[in-house]
Amino acid sequence: MQTQRLTDDPQGIATAARLLAAGWPVAIPTETVYGLAADARNGAAVAAVYAAKGRPAFNPLILHVADLTAARALVDLPDEAEALAAAFWPGALTLVAPLRAEAGVASLVTAGLTTAAVRVPTHPVAQAVLRAFGGPLAAPSANASGRVSPTTADHVLDSRAGLGGRIAAVLDGGPCPVGVESTIIGWDGAQPVLMRPGGIATEAIEAVLAAPLRRGPDPDSPRAPGQLASHYAPQAAVRLNADAPRAGEQYIGFGSDGPLSLSPTGDLTEAAARLFDVLRRADDLGQPIAVAPVPDHGLGAAINDRLRRAAAPR
Ligand code: TXA
Ligand code: MG
Numbered sequence: 001m002q003t004q005r006l007t008d009d010p011q012g013i014a015t016a017a018r019l020l021a022a023g024w025p026v027a028i029p030t031e032t033v034y035g036l037a038a039d040a041r042n043g044a045a046v047a048a049v050y051a052a053k054g055r056p057a058f059n060p061l062i063l064h065v066a067d068l069t070a071a072r073a074l075v076d077l078p079d080e081a082e083a084l085a086a087a088f089w090p091g092a093l094t095l096v097a098p099l100r101a102e103a104g105v106a107s108l109v110t111a112g113l114t115t116a117a118v119r120v121p122t123h124p125v126a127q128a129v130l131r132a133f134g135g136p137l138a139a140p141s142a143n144a145s146g147r148v149s150p151t152t153a154d155h156v157l158d159s160r161a162g163l164g165g166r167i168a169a170v171l172d173g174g175p176c177p178v179g180v181e182s183t184i185i186g187w188d189g190a191q192p193v194l195m196r197p198g199g200i201a202t203e204a205i206e207a208v209l210a211a212p213l214r215r216g217p218d219p220d221s222p223r224a225p226g227q228l229a230s231h232y233a234p235q236a237a238v239r240l241n242a243d244a245p246r247a248g249e250q251y252i253g254f255g256s257d258g259p260l261s262l263s264p265t266g267d268l269t270e271a272a273a274r275l276f277d278v279l280r281r282a283d284d285l286g287q288p289i290a291v292a293p294v295p296d297h298g299l300g301a302a303i304n305d306r307l308r309r310a311a312a313p314r
Contacts, residue, residue: 003157004169008125016171017132025049027142027156027163028129029173030121032092032181032199033149033276034156035064035139036167037129043106046138050108052166055145060111061138062094062182063118066130071095071118074103074136080192080209084185087208090122092178092199096186109138119182125173141181142170146233148283148310151176151276161280179273180302188214197301199272234283238311242290250282254292262294262303272299279310 006012008029016026023045025038036052038045040063050057065071068085075097077085084093099105099116110116121127130137141149147161153172157164183198185205194202194213206212236250245251251258255266260278262271271294282289291311294303 001165001168003164003167005153005157006169006171008171008173012171013125013128013132016129016169017134019168020045020129020133020137023048024168025052026129027150027153027167027170028126028137028139029123029153029171029176030064030126030139031123031176032121032178033151033176034142034153034170035062035126035137036142036163037064037137037139039133040105040109040136040138043108046106046108049138049140052163053140053143053145055140057108058111059140060113060117061109061140063105063109063116064121064126064130064137064139065118066127067120070136071120073100074105075099075116075118078187080187081185083208084205085120088200088205089120090127091120092122092182093205094119094182094184094196094198096184096195105136105138115186117184123173123176125171129171142167148234148276148279149181151179151273155276155280158280175273175277177273179275179277180299180306183302185213197305199299199302201298202301203298233312234279234289234310236283236286237288238307239288239290240307240311241293243292245290249288249290250285252278252282252289252291254294256292262292268295268297268299268303272303275303275306 019026025048028037038049081095094117096115096117142156150156152175153170156162156170178199181198183200184196186193186195193216253261257264
């Protein structure tokens, strides 16, 4: 299959919506990473997403909708979720809540769970596609399962870690501004749980809830089934908290100059936006990778989570 690159103008957006309505998965930009979108109500279209990514069928997908009203039609949002939605939607926050019986979503989207993950993206191109398509889109990150997430259309088209030749089209909206996936929040009874650190800082969420989040998932019993230890794996070995490279290592710096620096000025927002591109470029050099320490506050928590997974044994 030849993967078409669509432009982010009205014509490209209309083509993407038409392909989605016909049951084809299409990669689209969001503010976090590129997602491989499919009609969430069409089981065959969702199955095609799992097939293109090589994703295990027990790992559920995030539903993307245009606004809060559309989210409420899919899931029953608890009061705290409503408060978080009011604070952070549209944006890089995913809420896990009980799926409504009348949601009409293919069971493959939730991998048979009674809850569903939902978010309202803020990226104008994602918003335009959702409105042109007119329904919920299920979209995991548009990378081959277990590989580094894509933050440009070129990453999506890459034939090794990406999906080039395996999907009908990618809508090119330029680089993703946030660069790490959404923060996922769920509830265990009344207790809010951080299921995945991401593009909205945990501290900001705790400020709205006026309470600490329980940290999860426990690595031994993942609450977000996609939180497998060796996710985001580059080909090369990765050594963390390295103050300097050893002989033969490529060095990913933070707060220092260099071709693979995450942020020469030590800015966590810039580092998040550059993370996956820098990991891919380091990996392409075919040598072991050493990564500088990154502070663990703000977006640093999401960056360190992705780095630990990149470095995990596999
Ligand atoms: O920023 C993002 O969230 C991107 C863009 C495309 O929106 N999407 C993304 O999707 O990162 P994906 O599939 O790579 O990660 C989705 C995560 C997985 O860890 C999955 O297990 C979890 O969400 N998830 C989905 N539904 C869930 C549910 N009902 N309960 C717990 N975790 C769930
Ligand atoms: Mg992913």
